Amino acid sequence: MNSAFQFLCRTKTAFGSHALFHLSFDLSCMNAHKPFVITDQAACDAGLDLQLARAFQDAHVPLGIAVLEDTSEMESLYRLFVDKGYDSIIVLGTGMVVQTAKALNLALCTGPETLRSSAGPRQINASLLPLAVIPTHPGSGQETTGETTFLHHVFASPFLMPDLLIITADTMLGTPCDVVMDSGLTSLALCCEAFVFSDNPFVRSFAGPGICMVMENLIFLVQNPGKEELLCQKAGKDRRQPLAQLAHAAALSGFIRSNVPDLKTLQAGLHAGEPGIAPEAGLSRGLCMVLALLDMFENSKDTSAWLGKLLLPLTDAQHYATVCGTGQADAAIQTIRDLLQKLSRILSKDFGTLEQAGLTNGQVLKISEPPFLRQS
Amino acid sequence: MGIPDYYEFGCNTTIVAGHDALEQISGLLVSMEAKNPMVITDHGVRRAKLVDILLQALDGRITVRTIQDDVPPDSDIKTVQTLAAKYTKNRCNAIIALGGGSVMDTAKGVNILASHGSDNLLAFAGAGALHHTLNPLVAVPTTAGTGSEVTRVAVISDPDNDRKLLFTSGFLMPDAAIIDARMTLTLPSAITAATAMDALSHAVEACLCLGRNPLSTAHAHEAIALISHHLLPVIRNPGHKPGRLALAAAATLAGMAFSNSMVGMVHMLGHSVGSVCHVAHGTCMAILLPYGMAYNFHRTNSQLADLLLPMAGADLFARTSPADRAQKAVDWVHQMNRRLHQATAGAHTVCLREIKGPDGSTLVPGHLLPKIAHTALGDGSIFYNPEDLDYDDCLMVLEAAHGGTPLDRSRVKKG
Amino acid sequence: MMDFLEITPGRQTLKRWYLAVMFRFFGRAIQAAARVDQPVTSEFAAMPENYTFCLGAFPGGPYMVVGKDENGRVRYMGSSIAHRTIHLHLTFKSPALLFLVFTFRESTPIANARNRLYVRGDVAQACAVMRVMDMIQVFLLPKFLAKRAVKRYPDWSVKRRTLVRAQVYIRTIAGL
Numbered sequence A: 001m002n003s004a005f006q007f008l009c010r011t012k013t014a015f016g017s018h019a020l021f022h023l024s025f026d027l028s029c030m031n032a033h034k035p036f037v038i039t040d041q042a043a044c045d046a047g048l049d050l051q052l053a054r055a056f057q058d059a060h061v062p063l064g065i066a067v068l069e070d071t072s073e074m075e076s077l078y079r080l081f082v083d084k085g086y087d088s089i090i091v092l093g094t095g096m097v098v099q100t101a102k103a104l105n106l107a108l109c110t111g112p113e114t115l116r117s118s119a120g121p122r123q124i125n126a127s128l129l130p131l132a133v134i135p136t137h138p139g140s141g142q143e144t145t146g147e148t149t150f151l152h153h154v155f156a157s158p159f160l161m162p163d164l165l166i167i168t169a170d171t172m173l174g175t176p177c178d179v180v181m182d183s184g185l186t187s188l189a190l191c192c193e194a195f196v197f198s199d200n201p202f203v204r205s206f207a208g209p210g211i212c213m214v215m216e217n218l219i220f221l222v223q224n225p226g227k228e229e230l231l232c233q234k235a236g237k238d239r240r241q242p243l244a245q246l247a248h249a250a251a252l253s254g255f256i257r258s259n260v261p262d263l264k265t266l267q268a269g270l271h272a273g274e275p276g277i278a279p280e281a282g283l284s285r286g287l288c289m290v291l292a293l294l295d296m297f298e299n300s301k302d303t304s305a306w307l308g309k310l311l312l313p314l315t316d317a318q319h320y321a322t323v324c325g326t327g328q329a330d331a332a333i334q335t336i337r338d339l340l341q342k343l344s345r346i347l348s349k350d351f352g353t354l355e356q357a358g359l360t361n362g363q364v365l366k367i368s369e370p371p372f373l374r375q376s
Numbered sequence B: 001m002g003i004p005d006y007y008e009f010g011c012n013t014t015i016v017a018g019h020d021a022l023e024q025i026s027g028l029l030v031s032m033e034a035k036n037p038m039v040i041t042d043h044g045v046r047r048a049k050l051v052d053i054l055l056q057a058l059d060g061r062i063t064v065r066t067i068q069d070d071v072p073p074d075s076d077i078k079t080v081q082t083l084a085a086k087y088t089k090n091r092c093n094a095i096i097a098l099g100g101g102s103v104m105d106t107a108k109g110v111n112i113l114a115s116h117g118s119d120n121l122l123a124f125a126g127a128g129a130l131h132h133t134l135n136p137l138v139a140v141p142t143t144a145g146t147g148s149e150v151t152r153v154a155v156i157s158d159p160d161n162d163r164k165l166l167f168t169s170g171f172l173m174p175d176a177a178i179i180d181a182r183m184t185l186t187l188p189s190a191i192t193a194a195t196a197m198d199a200l201s202h203a204v205e206a207c208l209c210l211g212r213n214p215l216s217t218a219h220a221h222e223a224i225a226l227i228s229h230h231l232l233p234v235i236r237n238p239g240h241k242p243g244r245l246a247l248a249a250a251a252t253l254a255g256m257a258f259s260n261s262m263v264g265m266v267h268m269l270g271h272s273v274g275s276v277c278h279v280a281h282g283t284c285m286a287i288l289l290p291y292g293m294a295y296n297f298h299r300t301n302s303q304l305a306d307l308l309l310p311m312a313g314a315d316l317f318a319r320t321s322p323a324d325r326a327q328k329a330v331d332w333v334h335q336m337n338r339r340l341h342q343a344t345a346g347a348h349t350v351c352l353r354e355i356k357g358p359d360g361s362t363l364v365p366g367h368l369l370p371k372i373a374h375t376a377l378g379d380g381s382i383f384y385n386p387e388d389l390d391y392d393d394c395l396m397v398l399e400a401a402h403g404g405t406p407l408d409r410s411r412v413k414k415g
Numbered sequence C: 001m002m003d004f005l006e007i008t009p010g011r012q013t014l015k016r017w018y019l020a021v022m023f024r025f026f027g028r029a030i031q032a033a034a035r036v037d038q039p040v041t042s043e044f045a046a047m048p049e050n051y052t053f054c055l056g057a058f059p060g061g062p063y064m065v066v067g068k069d070e071n072g073r074v075r076y077m078g079s080s081i082a083h084r085t086i087h088l089h090l091t092f093k094s095p096a097l098l099f100l101v102f103t104f105r106e107s108t109p110i111a112n113a114r115n116r117l118y119v120r121g122d123v124a125q126a127c128a129v130m131r132v133m134d135m136i137q138v139f140l141l142p143k144f145l146a147k148r149a150v151k152r153y154p155d156w157s158v159k160r161r162t163l164v165r166a167q168v169y170i171r172t173i174a175g176l
C-alpha cells in the first residue's frame, strides 16, 4: 500500500426504486424547502418533470422548473433563481444541464461575475447551495466530479460535487446505443486504470463496483438498443434497470476522476475529442480510452501487482480464484479484449487501433506509459 | 453482484491517510478557515504523547485555544456540556478530536452545541434533527477500530435517566479524518487485536446486514483483506509502520461500510455485554463475531461464502467447494481469534467466560447472561440483523459464546 | 428560449385515504391486543407511564397515535399529533414510502434498512414498539402476507393462533 493517500466523495448516492421519494426529506435535512429544477426537453417530453413533482406531493414544496436548451441561458437562470427566492437546485438530466447547474450554483454563491472572469481555475472553499442530480441516461462521469466548465473556463472544487445523486430506473430515458457504449467504456477505462494504478484502497472500493456494473450490463444494453423516441415510460423495466446501473458506474467514475490525478485514459479520451481525429476512424471517446488502457496494461503486465486482481471485478470470485496467480494479469487483459470483440461483433463494426484513429505514434506511447514509471 | 432494490451510500469526510498524514492538518484547517481549534482527547492519549505529535504537526498558522483531555471512556452529556462551554469561552472555531470512539462521540456532541450556541443537547437527539453544517471538526483516530471518524452517528449517554442518546445526521460526519500511522504505533498488542477485530466485525456485519449494498460490500472486502494480511504481522512486530497504516485504513474503510449498511446482532449483543459487564467493545466483538455469522448462516449463505476470498485468499477459496465456503469463513474468524490468543500470550480472549478484569476477576459471570440478553432486546442494531432474535435466541448465542463452544445451528429458529 | 413553469404539487388523496383506514384498523388492533394478548400486554407494561408513540409520514402525516392513558390502559388515540406529548416518532420519509409498507410490498425491517424511515425517541422503546407491531401484523394478516411483513414468522401456540387472535379481531372491529 502507498505510504500516503487521500479520498473525498462529498456526494450521497441513492440508488433504486422509489429513490425520488426520499428527496423532499433529504433536501429538508439540508434546510432546502424551495428547489429550482433544471432539466431538458427530452426529460419533459417523457413526463419526468411531472414524475418528479409527484415525489413532492404532500410535501407542500413548490417546484420551479426550467427547461434548458443551451448554456447561454445562464443569465436568465440566475435572475429567476434570485428573484423567486429558491434555495437549492435539482438537476433532472445528464450532461450539459449538470454543467450548467454547477456553474449556476457557483455564480449564486460567489457572484455572477465569477463565471465571466478569465482568471482560470479558482479555489472555492465554502459550501455552495444544496445540489441534487438525477441522471436521465448514463453519462461521462462529469456529473459527479468537482469540476465544471463554463464558457471555456474550468472551475474546480470538491464543493462542486453534488450533495445528492439519485439514480433510479424510473427516470432513465431510452438511450441510443452509441451513447450507452461510450458511457460504459469511459467508466470502465477510468475505473480499471484507477483500480490498478492508484494504490489507494478507498479508490478501489469505488472502482470495483463500477467495473462490475459495466461488465454486467453493457453487452445486454448494446444487444438490446433503445430507440431514441422510445422514452422512459414505454421502455421496458428490464432495460431501464441496466441503464440505471450504467449511470451508477458513470457516477462512480466521476468520483474517481476527482480523486485520482493525471488519469492517462482521460488524456487519451481528450485526444479523441480533438476535432478531426477519432470520429473519422469510427472511434468514440470511450473506445479510445479502453484502447489506451489496454496498451498501458500490456506495458505494465509484469510489474503491476494490482493488474491481476483486476480480474476479480471484471469477472467473479470463482473465476478469479481458479486462475493461478501469474495468469491473472493476462486473463484480465483478455477479458477486456473479449468485451471489445463482443461489442464489435454485435455492432458489426471494426474498432481499429489508436493509430488508425489519427493519434501519432508519440501520443500513443506517451499515453500507454504506465503511470508508476513516470513517478519513479 | 447482488444489487438491492434500493440503497444509499455516502461519506463526505475528507480522508487523509499516510505515515505522516498529520503534517497536513494545518493546511486542512486553514482551508476550512478554522485556525483556532479546541483539542478534545483523553488521558490515555495524552500519556501516550500523541498530543505532542499533534502539536508539533501544527504550524504557525494555527493557534490551539485549549486542550481538553478529560473525556471519560463512555461519552456522557455532562462532559459534552462542559466542553461546549469551554469552546465558547475560549472563542474556538473548530475541534480536533484526537482519540478513540468516545472522544469522537464527545467531539460530535460538543460540535452540535457549540455550532448552535446551545446547551440543551436533548433538543438535537434522534435522526434528522440537524439542519445546518456544523463548525469544522477534524478527527484523528488513535485506535484502529471504531471507524467513528467517518460515521454520521454519535452515542452519548445520559446517566441521570439511564439511557443512551443517539444522534444521527449527515452533518455529524467529521469534515476530515486524518489516518496517521504514528497514532497507533504504541498500542499494546491486546488492544491492537481487539480494535482490529472490532473493525473486522464492522466489515463483516456490513456485508451481512439488511442494508448491505455493492458499495458497502466493496469497502468491507477491502478492509477485511487488509486486516487479514496485516493483523498478525503487526501483533508480532508492533512498530511496523506500513502494517499500522494498513490496519488504520482498514478501520476507516470498515467504518464507511457499516455507517452505510449498519451493523446487526454482533453489535447488539456486544453493546449489552459491554454495558452490563463493562468489557471493552473490541473484546466483545472479537468473541461474538463468529457466533453472529453462524446465527445468520441460513439467511446470508452467499454473502458469507464471498467473505472467504478476502479473508483467506484466492488459493484457499479456490480449493474450498462453493457449498463449504460460508462455513469456512465462520471457521476463519474462530481461527483468527485463536491465533491472536497465542500471539498475545493469552491476553486476547476467545470466549466470554475467560474475560478478566484488571484485578483478575471474571468480568462476565454466567449468571449475568440473562440480564445481558434482556438488555440486548433494547439495542437498535437488532433492526438491521438478517434474522430476528428474541430473548431465548440471545441467551442461546450468549451461552455458546460464554463457553466458547460452536453455535449449534440446528437450534436457530428459521420461521 | 428557455421554458419555465412553477408547480405546487398536490396531495395523494386516494393513498392518504387508504392509509387512514389502515391506521385506524391497526391502531385499534394494538389497543385490542394490549388487552387480551399477554406478550403484547407485558411489552406495554414495561413502558413508562403515559408513554405515547406515533407512526407516520414526513412531512404532514398521515399519523397513527397510540399510547397509555392516565390509567395505564393502552389506547388508539387517533390520527392527530397536535397538542400531544409524543415520546417516540417512527416517521417514513414520504407517504409513498409508508404506502409501500402498508401494501406489503416492503417489510418494515427492510424499509428501515433502506433508510426509508427514521426514529426519534428512545431506541430501547422503539425496539419494544417494533416487536408489538410485528405481533399485531401476525395477528391481523393471513400467513402469506405476514411472512412478507415480518423478519421471521413466529411459531405461536395453538391458543394464541386461534382463540387470542379471534378476540383481537372482534375487539378491533368493535373498537373495544
Ligand SMILES: [Fe+2]
Binding pocket: B146, B198, B199, B201, B202, B267, B281, B285
Ligand atoms: Fe463496533
